[in-house]
Amino acid sequence: AVKELFPDVKITIGPTIENGFYYDFDLDQSFSDEILEKIENKMKELAKLKQEIVRHEVSTGEAVDIFSKLGESYKVEIIEQINPDDTITMYKQSSFTDLCRGPHVSNTSKIKHFKLLSTSGAYWKGDEKNKMLQRIYGTVFSTKDALKTHLHNIEEAKKRDHRKLGKELKLFTFDDEVGPGLPLWLPNGAVIVEELENLAKEYEKNGGYDLVRTPHLTKGALYEKSGHLDHYKESMYPAMDVDGTEYYVKPMNCPHHHKIYAALPKSYRDLPVRLAEYGTCYRYEKSGQLFGLMRVRSLQMNDAHIYCTKDQFKNEFLKVCNMYLKYFEIFGIERYSMRLSLHSAEELGKKYVDEPELWLETEKWVREALIEGGFDFEEVPGEAAFYGPKIDVQVWSAIGKEFTLATNQVDFAVPSKFNLNYVDEDGESKTPLCIHRAPLGTHERFIGFLIEHFGGDFPLWLAPVQAVVLPLSDKFTDYAKLVVNSLKADGLRVKLNDRADKIGSKIRQAELEKINYMLIVGEKESFDGTVSIRKRFEGDLGVEDLDVFKQKLIEEIKNRRLAHRKETATETE
């Protein structure tokens, strides 16, 4: 269809992807929405024509001739990279010939239920130094219903988008005068931040971590030593001159933690040393990269560095992995994948520190630890940190983007650069290994993810407002205040809605704000010392003694119980 509408277009590649396909074209104009619609209509026309799609097998030489004559230089480039002895398959549909491994449907009428979704630029061969091509994304299904369901799901997912819910629930905001990628936590969002920090502190203290604090600014020399200026300068905020010395805002916490380790001499008896901090970092992410809370320029990382001996490594590494699992259980995170990110031999000395043996050795340890711990994981070469292999936990945002939520890395390189050491049993000075870990990732990304994960319906312990007290009329405001104060005295986050609205309206407001509990008080309640309880989604739960109910709330919060989500009418439709 594109070839018919734009005879000058050069075709490149067009694979299937999850939930659809794309095709990249070299064209000196871009596809507008109107053009996309025209292409879709042309596709429908062609489908009706029932054009046959015929497979041809040719040699690479013949294929080069054919595509050269057609002026399809990108196809020629692809064929030239294929083994010359291989057979090339082409598919011909009317006057159009494409290079394709296949298989294909037998004729165009088989394609009925499709939709072109969007356009974008995309670099040829995914390299930003190459020409930018015009990409069309689309999707196709075997039945009309399946297509409709898919499109409906896309719309539903947009409703859970953390950027939309973040605004509606007043969790965070961005301001032009503050700067892109620099989120401001509103009071509601700050509550979630605080609860996460409490969770982390609780688990880290129990896990034998020591909490530390470090400055946001540091001399450039530290990052020269760590190697970060070498590897990541372009994504650090530019240096500031302070009395003739270059200072940077910190893009990560590791060097500071290394310095804390080094501040006092260590014996093997001190190891493992576990230093934890919710560290604030700044990274100059490219403008096109920013994405709501998921990719920002200021971030607070659930960071910690564990310094241990080789013998302790496996145990420490598994403990960290288990901490991840415990967190995932708390949040009910079930859809994730663990990725073992390895180095690639070709990039040793460039992207990765040039220690081939140490790479293989540490990768082996990590692999063994994962297998021993019974974790499912996928190995991906070329994704490691420059100083060692890592485990990334991948999750997906509501609109389908993949993100690394948490990470657990081995560092065999930087400790020696920092002259970190400990005196071993035999009196020798040795260099410890370092495990970098961030099971809750950053506040920004983790909360962005949680907003979508819960669809804004936070469990009670995370909810910015846990209960709202709704007096039926002015006459019961005094009692309502008494209820509010009683709950607040026990640390509960409670609001009063004493506006002159009808009870139905107040309930509606509370439901829209996704407040867990609504406590309705009128004549009966104020007389009996009770509250009439209504729970989000679940409706009227009846009347209960105030103190009894309060104890139940406190219990629910203490257990960090998950909200069991009921599908609402709008979700199932």
Place this chain on the structure above:
RNA sequence: GCCACCGUAACUCAGUUGGUAGAGUGCGAAAUUCGUAAUUUCGAAGUCAGCAGUUCGAUCCUGCUCGGUGGCUCCA
């Protein structure tokens, strides 16, 4: 950073084929005193993202800047 698109009240959006704007929600005031998802009336609120150009006149056309969106590239 690259390709494309978008930017109208606090929010969601309508509108002007160039003659300086409107709705709903929210906000403020008054009345209503109410039993489980929307009480009524009145009112305030916008340099139409910013700057420049074209024009008698620009929110509308053009350019640049800023910010956002969909992708690409990148992610210690």
